[in-house]
Amino acid sequence: MSDLINVILLGIIEGITEFLPISSTGHLLIAEKFGLGERSDLFNVGIQAGAILAVTFIYWSRIWQLFTKWRDPANRDYLAKLFVAFMITAVLGFIAVKLGFKLPEAVTPVAWALVIGGIWMIAAERLAARQPDRTQVTWRVAILVGIAQMVAGIFPGTSRSAATIFTAMLAGTSNRAAATEFAFLVGIPTMYAATGYELLKVFKEGGVQHEDWSAFGVGFVVSAIVAFVAVKWLLGYIRSHRFTPFAIYRIVLGLALLLLIPAGM
Template sequence: MDFPVTDLFHVILLGIIEGITEFLPISSTGHLLIAEKLGLGARSELFNVGIQAGAILAVTVIYWQRIWQLLSQWKQPQNRDYLAKITVAFLITAVLGLIAVKLGFKLEEAVTPVAWALIIVGIWMLVAEAIASRLKDRSAVSWRVAVLVGLAQMVAGIFPGTSRSGSTIFMAMLAGTSNRAAATEFSFLVGIPTMYAATAYELLKAARHPAASPENWTDLGVGFVVSAIVAFIAVKWLLGYIRHHRFTWFALYRIAAGMALLLWLPSGS
């Protein structure tokens, strides 16, 4: 198969960008858009969702013991309760997200709205950290947390640049799960079925209309693998980092990146 070296390099770079940014609260969509503007090429929605699935696979592997515990010991009240809350958060995202997309509420992945999303959520993260630091340390996930995390994940899906992980982690922290590690775990576990479902949805669309959305499956495969490997490393690092550090630097980075986008690419060109 003819596979240009330049294109392969671009695909690997996109996989690396996705793997780093999917679970760090800095917006994978925003960084993939920047990569596109820098000349790495526009990719299909299936490609973008497919490499996101690679990152989700990495998190699945990292949390495999926790997932197995929840599923194999589901009869235990605390595990059954936790699984129910993951399910509710996922269903809120899936149902309301589909409705929003059908009604045309999803914003275009353009430079200006993504830049503003980076800035606004960055500021919100700083405020949320300050508020959460004053709350009693709680690891429990309440039903309110589950519902609000589902809503936050849906909002992140229709407002590019918001960051799914950033939105859900900080919503969980403000809603009652003030412990960063516990909020992050719930956010990531809710993201697993959500992103697998999004990938399956895009695959189904591609299968139904193959001529309308031709896909380079080699590109997708390479991007998927690279994203999975890099995301595994990034998430392992993040889980260690948040034990002793706040998300402050991620928030400041978002604000700086958003401002740079507005100044550097004001017209989106």
């Protein structure tokens, strides 16, 4: 029963943190290190897939519109920018993986990433607020968002959503809702690709033979449900609120971890 509770808690953590700008990787690492136990790569892939599926459902009408009305110049332009951002992430990410360039998944670097990212979020939102309200996604935004996704992928604790949303806002799409939509839409194929890559690697390494499939299924479902609720709430929240509370939360959590780690925590 205790293991089932841990699985549910991990699914909840993933569902809440995957698309909120507070770092899912960092929170899962902290949770596993501080009591919920380490899980298999396949389990971690599964709960991430649940969160991605939830966001796909949320944006399904927008995705359907983009692909069924691609003859519309505005839709073609948006699709092209999504594709370019995705390809930049994919190519640079592949190079980074081949070179073995990734920070160790330890609590200390995650804590620093949370603090630095929180400070950057506050500064970035203030800078973006000084710009005219722009909803257009430019090519500069698409290119920089693609790079930001790759950077977030190799720095645990950075948060892919935070990196891409605020990069978009600073690069020209200053409107929070428009920047978030582009960041989430480009994140869907990126995360499906990353999940597929990890899943293929697990299968090749024989990790499926000893997998707890009941825990996998529970984690997947819990993550999907919680992510759906969390993202729906976030999309409503950002219409009239800033991201500052998330930034403050990151800073407080990161500093708390840095203070606790020397004491053996």
